Every structure is written in structure tokens, then in C-alpha cells.
Amino acid sequence: MAKKPDKEKTDNLQVLKNDIRSGAPARLYVFHGEESFLLHHYFEQLKKLLLDDLTESFNFHKLNTENFDIQSFADSVEAMPMMAERTLVQVDEVDLFKLPEADRTRIGEILSDIPDYCTVVLTYETTPWKPDKRLKKLWDSIDSCGTIVEFEKQGQRELIPWVSRHFLARGKRISNDLCAYLIDVTGGTMTALAGEIGKIAAYSGADEIVKADIDAVTEPVLDAVVFQMTDLMGEGKYGQALQKLQTLLKMQQKPLEILGAIGGHFRRISTARTLLDHGRGASELAKLYGITEYPARKTMDAARRFRPEFCARAAELVLETDYRMKTSFDEPERLLELLILQLAQEARRG
Secondary structure, three states: OOOOOOOOOOOHHHHHHHHHHHOOOOOEEEEEOOOHHHHHHHHHHHHHHHOOOOOHHHHEEEEEOOOOOHHHHHHHHHOOOOOOOOEEEEEEOOOHHHOOHHHHHHHHHHHHOOOOOEEEEEEEOOOOOOOOOOOHHHHHHHHHHOEEEEOOOOOHHHHHHHHHHHHHOOOOEOOHHHHHHHHHHHOOOHHHHHHHHHHHHHHOOOOEOOHHHHHHHOOOOHHHHHHHHHHHHHOOOHHHHHHHHHHHHHOOOOHHHHHHHHHHHHHHHHHHHHHHHOOOOHHHHHHHHOOOHHHHHHHHHHHOOOOHHHHHHHHHHHHHHHHHHHHOOOOHHHHHHHHHHHHHHHHHOO
16 A cells, blocks of 8 residues: 655645645645635646646546546556656546445555556545545545645635735735725635736726725625625615615525525624623634634624614514515515615614
């Protein structure tokens, strides 16, 4: 059995970086996780390291759910490099643990004896990576011979300088606060941010990015619009809050998903209100909900505008709307509008 080197398993992304930097990739990797931008980035780094333009068509073998079978996989792994030193085999979105037992046994044998000249990368971008460790032969082969790399969604500490660098590369400056705002309205994935940065930089006619540039061309995610809607209610701008709901409906967001986001946001506001009343800060809220500092701070600011009685009533109204959506023949869109009007009425009372 071809054993992988004795490496730290606690930070396999760093292991991968070291492998690429040293020019000595492992024979087997598993790439998965929420941050597809990083997954693609490091896969491309491996391709640059292992392949060249002249011989890539001979030495790069890609299998997916449409063309994968055991013999094709075995042939790809065993294929000798053509006018090069190494080959690369990508198996994309194939859940090996759901294959028949005979196939799993054979795959385990192949993965345990990958040739020195070959690197195999199992990639999972849309298919969840959920290894069934009860299937010991296959799992032991992957665990003992492979490096499993999870590309997690990055936090603000990593994303703010990353966003700033990408704007600078386009000749634009942006403040840290606006970086945090952009991260919030896009959902904070590098994939979404990369696309929005290009649009914002092209739209802006100045060297310095301002909030109006972001708002003009960026389509915010559901949670960000709900955040904005709540802020408007807290400021007494109830007509604009209703317009934000119309924005969500025009984005073809499902009414139940909008209601779920509203309910979740008001639960966070209620928690923030309780923390404020006990002298706690945004860091406590961030820990409780697993969110970054910027949305935690914004939620605490919103909670300062609402009394505990309003938070309790908001929860009741959301539950009533949910029940009516699921049991009545009323239009879900009209029920959402009614909810916003009811919340606005409650907010006016203080």
C-alpha cells in the first residue's frame, strides 16, 4: 500500500499549499467545501504544477457522473505520462461510497496503489462529501493515502484584505467598512465577491469606491435585503421597507424562504436585545450565531431601536404568517405584505 507522507491532518489546506510550493504533490486529494472559488483556485494550481499546454490533452483525465466507470478510472490512473513526468486524474462529483460493493472494493485497491507519476483529485462542489466510514475498505484507502482538504467559507479577517487587493489590482481603493458591507450584501463567498468586484470597479468613475457604487450594481442576497428592510423599519421608513419586500419578490425569491429569513433575522434581533439589556456586546452575538463581526454589530444597532415587547410580538406575527401561508388560500405575497404592514404598525408603537 502506497502510504502518504506523515503530515499534520489538522490543517490540510496548509499541507496542500506546502505540497504545491515544494513541487511534490501527493498521490491523492479530496477537495470539498463551501468556498468553490478556493477549490477551483487550488485545483488550477495543481494543474499548472503537473501539466503543460502541449501535453495536457494526453495527461489530464477527467471523469464525472456521466462517464465514470471502474475500468475508465483504472485506465486513467494507470496511464503512463506522455512526453511528461506526471499525470492528473480528476473525478468530479462521483460519490464513491454509493457505488456497489464490488466497485468500492476495486476503487479502494486502485487508490491504495496509485503510481508515483499520478495524482488523483476527487472534487465535490455540488455533491456533499459525506464518507461512510463504516465501509472500511474504501474509507481506509482514502484516509491512509489521501489528503482531505475542506475549503471553508472565509471570515471577514481574511476577506477584507482580499477584497481590498482585488480592487487595488483594478486601480481602485475601498475602505475596510465598505469591504465589510460588500461581504455582507453578497453573502461572503469569494465566488460572488469576485464577480461583484469586477462590476463595481467597471461602474465606478472615481479612484475611491463609495457605497453608492456598490448599491448601484450589486444584487444583494436574501439575508442582506431582509437586513436592509429591518433597518428601514427601525428608522421609521416603512414605505421603503415595503419596497425592499417588492425587490425580493421581483428577484423571484420564494415567499416561504423570505418569511424564514425575516423570522431568523428577528430572532437574532431579539437575542441582541436581550444581550444589550444585560450589558453584552456584538462579540457575544457573533459567537451564538456563528456570524462575523460586521452583521453582529449591525444586528446590535438594529436591536437598540426596538423594545423587547416589539421583538416578542414580531415573533408571534411571523409564526401566524407561516401558519396562514401553509393552511389558507390567501396569496403568499399578500400575506408577506400584510406582515410588513403589521410589523410597521407595531414598530410605530415603540
